[in-house]
Amino acid sequence: MKKIAIIGCGISGMTAAHRLKNHYEVELFEKDSKPGGLIKCDLVDGNLYHMVGGHVFNSKRQDVLDWFWKFFDREAEFTLSTRNAVAFMGKPIGYPIENHLYQMNDITINNVINDLLDLSLNKNDEPKNFEEFLKKKFGNTLYEEYFKPYNEKIWKKDLTKVPLSWLEGKLPMPKIEEIFYNNIKKEKETKMVHSTFFYPKNNGSQFLADRLAEGLHINLNEGVESLSRNSDTNKWMINSQKEFDMVIFSGNIKFLPSILENDFLDEYQESIEALDFHGTTSVLCEIDINDYSWIYLPDISFDAHRIICTGNFSKKNNSKEGILSATIEFTDFISIEDIHQQLKKIPFTPKYIDHRYTKYTYPIQDTTTRELISKIKKITEEKELYLTGRFAEWEYYNMDAAIGAALDLTRTMNSEN
Numbered sequence: 001m002k003k004i005a006i007i008g009c010g011i012s013g014m015t016a017a018h019r020l021k022n023h024y025e026v027e028l029f030e031k032d033s034k035p036g037g038l039i040k041c042d043l044v045d046g047n048l049y050h051m052v053g054g055h056v057f058n059s060k061r062q063d064v065l066d067w068f069w070k071f072f073d074r075e076a077e078f079t080l081s082t083r084n085a086v087a088f089m090g091k092p093i094g095y096p097i098e099n100h101l102y103q104m105n106d107i108t109i110n111n112v113i114n115d116l117l118d119l120s121l122n123k124n125d126e127p128k129n130f131e132e133f134l135k136k137k138f139g140n141t142l143y144e145e146y147f148k149p150y151n152e153k154i155w156k157k158d159l160t161k162v163p164l165s166w167l168e169g170k171l172p173m174p175k176i177e178e179i180f181y182n183n184i185k186k187e188k189e190t191k192m193v194h195s196t197f198f199y200p201k202n203n204g205s206q207f208l209a210d211r212l213a214e215g216l217h218i219n220l221n222e223g224v225e226s227l228s229r230n231s232d233t234n235k236w237m238i239n240s241q242k243e244f245d246m247v248i249f250s251g252n253i254k255f256l257p258s259i260l261e262n263d264f265l266d267e268y269q270e271s272i273e274a275l276d277f278h279g280t281t282s283v284l285c286e287i288d289i290n291d292y293s294w295i296y297l298p299d300i301s302f303d304a305h306r307i308i309c310t311g312n313f314s315k316k317n318n319s320k321e322g323i324l325s326a327t328i329e330f331t332d333f334i335s336i337e338d339i340h341q342q343l344k345k346i347p348f349t350p351k352y353i354d355h356r357y358t359k360y361t362y363p364i365q366d367t368t369t370r371e372l373i374s375k376i377k378k379i380t381e382e383k384e385l386y387l388t389g390r391f392a393e394w395e396y397y398n399m400d401a402a403i404g405a406a407l408d409l410t411r412t413m414n415s416e417n
């Protein structure tokens with residue numbers, strides 16, 4: 001059997017490993033002490049802590065669902081929930097907000113109706129960036145009151161500089177007549193991937209990682225610091241110790257040129273270094289009891305952009321009955337002193353428990369990113385070095401899209417074997 005090394009034991013690396021292990025001898029290398037990457041969780045004072053996000057699962061791709069559910073007992077091990085999200089705009093407004101105009105004040109309702117009627121009468125050109133998209137889809141009032149402040153907080157970016165391709169599949173796409181219909185009929189939106197979602201009854205997304213790690217040959221605490229290709233034997237050497245026929249890299253592409261001993265990527269080094277990204281500070285808190293799943297925070301008087309009520313995803317996530325735990329997200333680094341100042345302004349009276357800063361959480365594309373990654377892949381794949389994953393491909397993947405990408409890659413590799 002040919003030997004494959006997989007660098008990274010997140011959802012992408014483990015998906016690839018399961019798919020290949022019947023055709024190849026597969027070994028994973030993970031620099032951390034446990035599997036999961038971004039989906040890792042810890043237990044802090046009896047509360048389940050998603051160190052990044054509050055990972056819930058669903059997919060529109062049938063092959064992803066079929067693959068995923070082979071590892072789990074859906075009924076016994078998961079709960080299925082309907083998203084109950086709100087945007088807090090002085091008071092909770094149902095989410096997506098365009099379906100809940102009837103909960104807003106009269107002036108806003110009238111302004112939004114006029115905006116939408118104007119938009120329906122004027123035939124507009126195709127939007128070229130995120131700001132144009134939001135204005136043309138929802139009108140100026142909703143843009144100014146919700147979409148602009150919320151998105152500027154999370155992306156810390158001029159929204160005219162955000163290309164639409166990067167947000168493909170993640171954008172709300174209601175037609176104007178659907179917005180009116182949904183408001184009149186008080187319909188909830190069902191088209192987005194997480195409008196219903198699965199969540200493990202125990203141990204959050206760490207449960208997914210631990211189950212997927214079963215049956216795999218994983219070297220934990222073994223970061224790959226050097227990767228070299230012998231051009232005579234066409235074999236890859238990892239950390240100057242172990243030899244493989246092929247390598248799958250699911251880590252962060254920014255670090256690939258520095259671990260790669262060969263000069264294959266030298267001409268792209270500068271472009272790789274320039275790839276843009278954001279980190280996240282996730283603050284674990286106890287908050288007022290409520291029954292929301294996500295609370296979006298467009299209010300610009302504080303920096304956090306959302307509260308993820310992880311304690312509502314599974315009651316077992318809370319230290320005890322009568323307590324609700326949640327994570328509050330800030331884009332990029334924020335100091336402990338600032339966290340305490342900020343928490344005083346955030347609704348639902350959050351009480352601090354713990355916090356973590358993760359440097360790489362959101363890969364940000366510009367109009368050149370996909371072309372760059374595809375050129376790099378072409379070079380590396382000729383040498384049997386494959387890239388898959390959120391930061392390996394610099395794609396804004398959810399878990400299901402990361403699984404989907406690994407399924408697509410391994411389908412080709414298995415058929416070539």
Ligand SMILES: Cc1cc2nc3c(=O)[nH]c(=O)nc-3n(C[C@H](O)[C@H](O)[C@H](O)COP(=O)(O)OP(=O)(O)OC[C@H]3O[C@@H](n4cnc5c(N)ncnc54)[C@H](O)[C@@H]3O)c2cc1C
Nearest residue numbers: 008010011012031037038053055056224251389390398399
């Ligand atoms: C705030 C936030 C909320 C999210 N919420 C959701 C959600 O609710 N639902 C959902 O489906 N998705 C969600 N996602 C997306 C999800 O986290 C990702 O799609 C998924 O975890 C990506 O997995 P990955 O394996 O591609 O990358 P990663 O999870 O980053 O895994 C890469 C792994 O490689 C390891 N590694 C890197 N370099 C090396 C090296 N040199 N040697 C050895 N190991 C190395 C890392 O330690 C890591 O374990 C969210 C993401 C964020 C940031």
